[in-house]
Amino acid sequence: METTTCPECDAPAEVRGRSVWESTDGPVEHVRVECIRRHWFLMSVASLAAAHQHSARLAAAELSWSARRRR
Numbered sequence: 001m002e003t004t005t006c007p008e009c010d011a012p013a014e015v016r017g018r019s020v021w022e023s024t025d026g027p028v029e030h031v032r033v034e035c036i037r038r039h040w041f042l043m044s045v046a047s048l049a050a051a052h053q054h055s056a057r058l059a060a061a062e063l064s065w066s067a068r069r070r071r
C-alpha cells in the first residue's frame with residue numbers, strides 16, 4: 001500500500017490506483033488518492049507533488065513564525 005497526505009486537509013491518505021493517460025504532451029501519470037476523511041482526488045503525479053511542496057512550504061513558514069514568537 002502506498003501512502004501520501006491529503007492535498008486538502010493533510011490527513012494521511014492512500015494511493016488507490018495509478019493510471020497513465022495520453023495527453024497532447026505525451027503520457028501523464030495520474031493517481032487516485034483517498035484520505036481518511038474521505039476526500040478523494042484524481043490528479044496528475046506532478047500536481048500531487050506540487051500540492052505537497054505547497055504544504056511543506058506552509059509548514060516551514062509556520063515553524064519559523066512560531067520560532068520567532070517564542071523569543
Ligand SMILES: [Zn+2]
Nearest residue numbers: 006009035039
Ligand atoms: Zn482530506
